[in-house]
Amino acid sequence: MSVDESNQLARRFEENRRHLRSVAYRMLGSLSEADDAVQEAWLRLSRSDAGGIDNLGGWLTTVVARVCLDMLRARRARAEGPSAVHIPDPIISSDTEREAILADSVSLALLVVLETLAPSERLAFVLHDLFDLPFEQIAPIVGKTPAAARQIASRARRRVRGSSTPADADLGAQQEVVAAFLAAARSGDFDALLRVLDPEVVVRGDLGPTSSVVRAGAEHAAKGAIEGARLTATTQRVLVNGAPGYVSFDASGEPRAVLAFTVRQGKITEINLLADPDRFRQLGLPNAPR
Numbered sequence: 001m002s003v004d005e006s007n008q009l010a011r012r013f014e015e016n017r018r019h020l021r022s023v024a025y026r027m028l029g030s031l032s033e034a035d036d037a038v039q040e041a042w043l044r045l046s047r048s049d050a051g052g053i054d055n056l057g058g059w060l061t062t063v064v065a066r067v068c069l070d071m072l073r074a075r076r077a078r079a080e081g082p083s084a085v086h087i088p089d090p091i092i093s094s095d096t097e098r099e100a101i102l103a104d105s106v107s108l109a110l111l112v113v114l115e116t117l118a119p120s121e122r123l124a125f126v127l128h129d130l131f132d133l134p135f136e137q138i139a140p141i142v143g144k145t146p147a148a149a150r151q152i153a154s155r156a157r158r159r160v161r162g163s164s165t166p167a168d169a170d171l172g173a174q175q176e177v178v179a180a181f182l183a184a185a186r187s188g189d190f191d192a193l194l195r196v197l198d199p200e201v202v203v204r205g206d207l208g209p210t211s212s213v214v215r216a217g218a219e220h221a222a223k224g225a226i227e228g229a230r231l232t233a234t235t236q237r238v239l240v241n242g243a244p245g246y247v248s249f250d251a252s253g254e255p256r257a258v259l260a261f262t263v264r265q266g267k268i269t270e271i272n273l274l275a276d277p278d279r280f281r282q283l284g285l286p287n288a289p290r
Helices: 003-028 031-046 056-078 095-102 108-114 119-130 135-142 146-163 171-187 190-196 218-230 277-283
Strands: 197-208 211-216 234-240 243-249 255-264 267-274
Touching (some): 003 031, 003 056, 031 056, 056 135, 108 119, 108 146, 108 267, 119 135, 119 146, 171 190, 171 234, 171 267, 190 197, 190 218, 197 218, 211 218, 234 255
Antiparallel strands (some): 243 255, 255 267
């Protein structure tokens, strides 16, 4: 391959990078692993006969999907004992960045549900339901017939729909509900918290590799919110994967938790909380603004 051909191939790959990273992030729920999967796709492309590839985007998507499937299977094989709550890597942005990320966002609540799927189920659901790939293209990746791949995706879809329903469409209204939650938590107003929490609200907390918590019910959530506010020095409202959330900081300005909220019919129905300092360092989460 000549230098010009190599440069042209690199440019064509870069044109597909964002799409490939989106596929990998939805498959893996990890930003660093998504980057690794995309890099592996580039290495495989650079070693292949690129001139014989008619649809480069489709070829790269298939390669990334295969790499992610192998990574998911290896991850599951390493798991020992009952699985703890794992909150996928959040994508944190400000209101001013909303338009840039909105089209590329997927809710943290959906990613949490995807974590519960088998690797082949996750792949089939992500590729078909989120990226509109036909089952004829998905089937060889999972080693099944198109009809079997369709059944796998259908099974995954039922689990997703049973665990997660769409949030309210009005982001501004969602943010008002979360702001009311935060104000009530800061003031210790238990009754005000109950007014914005769905009676069956689910709180998932990822506190690190060996510590997690899942609680259901508005009273548990309200008590936890008040207790958490007492340990928090400052907060910063953000978008977490395009949905309302905030980052809390301790007295030294170190981040102590990222919270993402799902608001349905004007009530908070899910709170996903990440409070793992090691993950914060990996994600490069900044300290409290001064």
